[in-house]
Amino acid sequence: MIEFREVTKQFAGGPPVLNGITLAVPDGELVVLIGPSGSGKSTLMRLVNRLIEPTSGSVWVDGRNVADVNVVELRRNIGYVIQSVGLFPHLTVAQNVELVPSITGVPAAQRRRRAEDLLHLMGLEPAAYAERYPRQLSGGQQQRVGIARALAADPAYLLMDEPFSALDPITREALQEQFLQLKRELGQTILFVTHDVEEAVRLGDHICLLGDGVIQQFGPPDELLHRPANDFVASFMGDSRELLRLGLRTAADYMRPPDPAARGQVGLDWPADRALSALLGAGGAAMQVVAPSGEVVGSLRLSDFAGSSQAQQPAGEPGA
Amino acid sequence: MSRARPDPIVLLGAALGLAALALPWVNFRENRLVLGEGFPLLGLPAGWLLPALWLALGALAWSSWRSDARTAWLGAVLFAVTCAGVSGLLGGAASSLMLEATPLARVSPAGGFWLSVLALYVAGFGLSRWPGAARWSGLLGLLAFAAVPLLGWWQDLGLAQEYANIAGTFWPQLGLHLALSLTALLLALILGLPLGLAAARHERLSGTVLGVAGFLQTVPSVALFGLVLPVFSALGRDATLGSYVGWAGGALLLGTALWRLFGQKIAGLLGGLLALLGVQALLLLGGLALIGMLEGVWLGGRSFSPEALSLSAPLSAWGIRGIGAAPALLALTIYALLPVVTNTFVGLRSVPPALTDAARGLGMTGGQILRRAEWPIALPFIMEGIRAALVLTFGIATIAPLIGAGGLGFFIQRGVEGNVPDLVLLGALPIVLVALLLSGLVGWLGQRLTPPGLRPEAAAQGAELTEASPEVRSVS
Numbered sequence: 001m002i003e004f005r006e007v008t009k010q011f012a013g014g015p016p017v018l019n020g021i022t023l024a025v026p027d028g029e030l031v032v033l034i035g036p037s038g039s040g041k042s043t044l045m046r047l048v049n050r051l052i053e054p055t056s057g058s059v060w061v062d063g064r065n066v067a068d069v070n071v072v073e074l075r076r077n078i079g080y081v082i083q084s085v086g087l088f089p090h091l092t093v094a095q096n097v098e099l100v101p102s103i104t105g106v107p108a109a110q111r112r113r114r115a116e117d118l119l120h121l122m123g124l125e126p127a128a129y130a131e132r133y134p135r136q137l138s139g140g141q142q143q144r145v146g147i148a149r150a151l152a153a154d155p156a157y158l159l160m161d162e163p164f165s166a167l168d169p170i171t172r173e174a175l176q177e178q179f180l181q182l183k184r185e186l187g188q189t190i191l192f193v194t195h196d197v198e199e200a201v202r203l204g205d206h207i208c209l210l211g212d213g214v215i216q217q218f219g220p221p222d223e224l225l226h227r228p229a230n231d232f233v234a235s236f237m238g239d240s241r242e243l244l245r246l247g248l249r250t251a252a253d254y255m256r257p258p259d260p261a262a263r264g265q266v267g268l269d270w271p272a273d274r275a276l277s278a279l280l281g282a283g284g285a286a287m288q289v290v291a292p293s294g295e296v297v298g299s300l301r302l303s304d305f306a307g308s309s310q311a312q313q314p315a316g317e318p319g320a
Numbered sequence: 321m322s323r324a325r326p327d328p329i330v331l332l333g334a335a336l337g338l339a340a341l342a343l344p345w346v347n348f349r350e351n352r353l354v355l356g357e358g359f360p361l362l363g364l365p366a367g368w369l370l371p372a373l374w375l376a377l378g379a380l381a382w383s384s385w386r387s388d389a390r391t392a393w394l395g396a397v398l399f400a401v402t403c404a405g406v407s408g409l410l411g412g413a414a415s416s417l418m419l420e421a422t423p424l425a426r427v428s429p430a431g432g433f434w435l436s437v438l439a440l441y442v443a444g445f446g447l448s449r450w451p452g453a454a455r456w457s458g459l460l461g462l463l464a465f466a467a468v469p470l471l472g473w474w475q476d477l478g479l480a481q482e483y484a485n486i487a488g489t490f491w492p493q494l495g496l497h498l499a500l501s502l503t504a505l506l507l508a509l510i511l512g513l514p515l516g517l518a519a520a521r522h523e524r525l526s527g528t529v530l531g532v533a534g535f536l537q538t539v540p541s542v543a544l545f546g547l548v549l550p551v552f553s554a555l556g557r558d559a560t561l562g563s564y565v566g567w568a569g570g571a572l573l574l575g576t577a578l579w580r581l582f583g584q585k586i587a588g589l590l591g592g593l594l595a596l597l598g599v600q601a602l603l604l605l606g607g608l609a610l611i612g613m614l615e616g617v618w619l620g621g622r623s624f625s626p627e628a629l630s631l632s633a634p635l636s637a638w639g640i641r642g643i644g645a646a647p648a649l650l651a652l653t654i655y656a657l658l659p660v661v662t663n664t665f666v667g668l669r670s671v672p673p674a675l676t677d678a679a680r681g682l683g684m685t686g687g688q689i690l691r692r693a694e695w696p697i698a699l700p701f702i703m704e705g706i707r708a709a710l711v712l713t714f715g716i717a718t719i720a721p722l723i724g725a726g727g728l729g730f731f732i733q734r735g736v737e738g739n740v741p742d743l744v745l746l747g748a749l750p751i752v753l754v755a756l757l758l759s760g761l762v763g764w765l766g767q768r769l770t771p772p773g774l775r776p777e778a779a780a781q782g783a784e785l786t787e788a789s790p791e792v793r794s795v796s
């Protein structure tokens with residue numbers, strides 16, 4: 001668990017950037033820090049691995065005040081990924097991934113195996129990529145290496161500062177997808193910074209919206225979208241936030257019993273926004289909902305979505 | 321295989337080579353004192369050989385440019401023969417003119433010869449871009465050119481006669497010249513690398529450090545000699561070895577203590593500077609002792625006496641005097657400082673800030689980042705600085721004999737005073753050649769030390785790979 005207790009940060013000669021932040025990132029969860037540019041997201045994140053020290057208050061990792069932990073030891077247990085990646089240009093991809101293990105004295109064969117496993121996990125075949133140099137890779141490939149490098153020492157925590165922001169939309173979406181899967185497999189506790197609402201909604205178990213040095217709202221994505229705490233949150237989450245909510249659910253959440261008059265089909269496990277799109281395309285007529293087995297399990301019509309303002313648990317979210 | 325096209329550069333070389341024939345090839349003088357008379361090559365035996373060679377090379381360059389390996393081979397061989405021809409016809413011209421002259425007469429190369437050398441340089445540059453064996457044209461030509469004097473076929477040239485006069489001192493002076501500039505480079509590195517590092521680390525220091533180094537560079541060398549002269553003069557007279565070593569060692573110890581105590585704070589940095597200056601003072605003394613010893617062994621004269629080791633010995637026994645190697649060494653060190661400091665600074669600044677941030681965040685210490693990232697990335701820049709500093713000190717060391725130090729400038733100075741152009745050449749030519757050689761050597765070393773991932777071809781190769789492999793396109 002990562003905990004911020006009454007953290008305040010003021011840089012010399014400026015107003016406080018963070019003002020009494022108290023926040024907890026539960027074990028195994030991904031919490032997204034979001035907020036306008038300059039709202040202190042990176043500053044808050046860098047307090048965790050002590051790249052920045054707080055003016056007052058304290059940060060706790062694993063129940064220990066980070067100020068009392070040896071800084072090198074602390075950082076080795078916390079993976080760190082940044083937007084501009086920061087690979088070593090003179091080292092090969094494999095050498096970059098092996099960087100920290102090679103310093104801590106992990107035997108060469110063992111760390112090499114680990115690097116190859118990680119590259120494979122990130123979708124970069126070691127046979128083709130291990131011996132390349134960073135400048136021979138695309139931006140998306142570089143960031144995959146950056147994530148593999150952060151995971152090399154098998155840290156319990158990950159800090160990710162806008163890791164996908166510099167990528168083109170298609171690459172970004174592919175990486176987000178892959179990252180979600182990875183997260184489920186590895187189970188790290190993750191603090192993730194972004195300024196992109198869609199990305200936050202897509203990846204976060206919880207979202208923490210920063211503004212004016214304080215937490216404007218903390219909660220599951222659905223809550224920030226559906227029940228913004230104030231105008232700041234409402235305007236930041238955007239006018240299409242009810243549409244974004246649909247991405248958190250599936251057709252199953254909206255369907256009614258089968259209707260013989262229904263024409264066309266949507267999948268039971270389709271995201272709700274995709275199902276809605278199909279309905280709009282079909283001209284508003286009712287459609288059948290089909291389970292992966294091919295069995296018709298329900299039907300769906302446009303008016304079903306109007307009921308979404310009732311509090312419904314998003315599918316697959318842990319007790320929100 | 322491209323269609324044959326004329327190579328303009330080699331053609332230009334050949335044209336220059338032919339034009340050179342219109343100028344006097346050598347200058348003949350009855351003795352060292354009278355004015356000479358110019359002789360064109362075509363009036364001399366076998367003189368027609370050179371225009372024939374140039375015409376052949378020109379014809380080759382006209383007919384086929386980079387067309388096939390066989391022509392390239394032919395070009396390289398023809399070029400080497402032309403080089404040997406220019407060199408040999410110089411010696412031959414001297415021999416034929418000296419046949420009927422007294423031993424006091426002197427034959428020197430004249431405008432036609434020098435223009436021919438330029439023509440060779442141009443043609444060699446052009447040929448080195450031809451395929452296959454022609455890439456080695458430059459080296460081949462240089463060897464062919466140098467073979468002639470090495471085989472003794474320049475013996476009747478004034479240059480060779482002057483060399484015979486001073487043969488005993490030529491190589492020692494070259495050695496002293498090298499010792500002086502290399503010691504200065506070493507001193508400049510010991511001071512300049514940490515200064516460059518400090519400037520790169522501390523935004524506020526960078527202006528001061530680069531400014532001071534830049535200012536020192538602009539002080540005219542003779543003025544600098546003049547400024548340090550009285551200081552060394554007084555030091556040599558009044559200070560003893562014991563007091564000098566005591567002060568230098570004290571500065572080293574005090575500076576180190578301050579550095580340990582205050583680290584990156586201003587007091588710590590000043591302490592570091594003090595310690596470096598202490599090291600410099602001690603190394604200066606060691607360098608002077610070495611140079612003095614070499615001078616004694618090679619050129620005779622006073623050699624290093626055991627009494628100099630006594631703590632009460634005056635510093636002058638170690639070569640610290642107003643004139644001599646000491647002021648020269650200090651001035652050369654100061655000149656070498658700027659390229660070393662600026663290139664270290666620029667090299668370290670070329671390290672992307674994101675790299676340092678990520679490395680720190682992953683738990684690397686400052687020392688580990690310096691050793692594993694900043695140093696290898698900055699090294700090609702630093703080598704470039706070393707190259708510039710070496711060429712600079714080697715060149716400026718030419719005037720060291722003005723203040724009583726050794727070096728090849730000694731012959732230039734004597735030649736100018738005695739109106740002996742051949743003697744001036746004997747000093748100047750080796751300086752140019754050795755400077756080029758050193759520059760090439762350090763440049764080659766710098767390329768070897770550039771990590772593969774930072775070499776230009778890595779990027780090109782990457783473009784190819786990305787183009788060729790299908791999985792790259794599918795993932796991103």
Ligand SMILES: Nc1ncnc2c1ncn2[C@@H]1O[C@H](COP(=O)(O)OP(=O)(O)O)[C@@H](O)[C@H]1O
Binds near residue numbers: 017040043044
């Ligand atoms: N090292 C620093 N020194 C001074 N001011 C800083 C420093 N780092 C960040 N700031 C200031 O703190 C504020 C928040 O920065 P940051 O945390 O990077 O914002 P975000 O990541 O949300 O865009 C900005 O106004 C920035 O100028």
Ligand SMILES: [Mg+2]
Binds near residue numbers: 042161
């Ligand atoms: Mg930021």
